Amino acid sequence: MKSLWIILFLGAAAGAAEPPPHDILFGSRRFIEYQPGALPLVIAAPHGGREKPADIPDRTQGVVDMDANTQELARAVVEAVQAAAGGRPHLVVCHLHRSKLDANRDLSEAAQGNALASQAWHEHHGFIDEACRKAVKDHGVAFLIDMHGHGHPDPRVELGYLLNAADLAQDGQVLNSPAVVQKSSLRLMVEKRGIPHMELLSGPFSLGALLEHEGFPATPSPGKPVPGTPFFRGGYTIFRHCKAEAGVTGLQIEAYRPRLRDTAASRQRFAEALAASLKTYFVRNLGTTLGVGRAPK
Ligand SMILES: [Zn+2]
Numbered sequence: 068m069k070s071l072w073i074i075l076f077l078g079a080a081a082g083a084a085e086p087p088p089h090d091i092l093f094g095s096r097r098f099i100e101y102q103p104g105a106l107p108l109v110i111a112a113p114h115g116g117r118e119k120p121a122d123i124p125d126r127t128q129g130v131v132d133m134d135a136n137t138q139e140l141a142r143a144v145v146e147a148v149q150a151a152a153g154g155r156p157h158l159v160v161c162h163l164h165r166s167k168l169d170a171n172r173d174l175s176e177a178a179q180g181n182a183l184a185s186q187a188w189h190e191h192h193g194f195i196d197e198a199c200r201k202a203v204k205d206h207g208v209a210f211l212i213d214m215h216g217h218g219h220p221d222p223r224v225e226l227g228y229l230l231n232a233a234d235l236a237q238d239g240q241v242l243n244s245p246a247v248v249q250k251s252s253l254r255l256m257v258e259k260r261g262i263p264h265m266e267l268l269s270g271p272f273s274l275g276a277l278l279e280h281e282g283f284p285a286t287p288s289p290g291k292p293v294p295g296t297p298f299f300r301g302g303y304t305i306f307r308h309c310k311a312e313a314g315v316t317g318l319q320i321e322a323y324r325p326r327l328r329d330t331a332a333s334r335q336r337f338a339e340a341l342a343a344s345l346k347t348y349f350v351r352n353l354g355t356t357l358g359v360g361r362a363p364k
Pocket of ligand 1: 134214215216
């Protein structure tokens with residue numbers, strides 16, 4: 068027994084050398100968690116919750132299965148980005164199971180009339196708004212990643228810019244046209260940074276290219292600019308929050324499961340790959356570093 072206490076004490080002492088604790092805010096009944104950050108990066112995990120309170124009835128319409136391990140994946144990305152960039156991204160996590168709330172849908176489908184679920188939905192998007200506003204105030208831009216998991220047969224990371232496979236199959240001239248850019252979650256970088264839309268979708272410094280360079284097959288990317296189907300193009304959260312006029316851009320990331328989000332070691336490898344990709348992406352496409360300093364004018 069005595070030796071056990073010594074081990075516990077040593078564990079506590081080792082913990083003292085870790086980074087100082089960060090703020091964690093919660094909404095009502097801790098259904099929604101918000102960790103404010105210091106970087107121009109906001110990560111949300113709407114479908115990784117496991118809580119099933121008895122006083123919220125099960126949703127009767129829409130998808131009710133969770134995206135397994137995506138909460139843990141989002142947390143791993145936060146830690147990997149902190150290690151790579153020296154500051155924490157903002158993190159918003161929905162702890163409610165998807166059978167109780169689908170935070171990536173409009174309110175009526177998300178909460179299906181339940182008052183507690185509706186309140187959590189408002190808090191989830193309120194925290195994302197708050198995080199994006201702070202990132203824009205601190206850095207001039209916010210990059211939002213809504214983290215999901217898919218079970219499609221093709222094991223590729225699906226990058227949802229609000230464009231479906233048919234949209235992405237159009238030729239470059241059409242993809243670069245204002246009509247398509249208007250729909251895209253990457254609009255800010257086209258309009259404010261002057262980068263052709265095609266370059267952002269599947270050029271050599273697109274997120275798909277950078278992730279593939281780090282060993283994770285992705286689409287759209289230079290190797291697969293047009294996704295096969297089924298393909299998730301991005302949902303309510305990206306549509307609602309990625310507004311160029313508000314300084315917000317980003318995407319929905321759909322992570323496959325085997326060797327990416329199945330184990331802690333897999334998640335760690337992907338988190339490090341994404342952090343490295345984002346460091347390059349921010350400099351090339353957003354004109355700022357993924358760091359705590361103010362964006363250059
Ligand atoms: Zn999802």
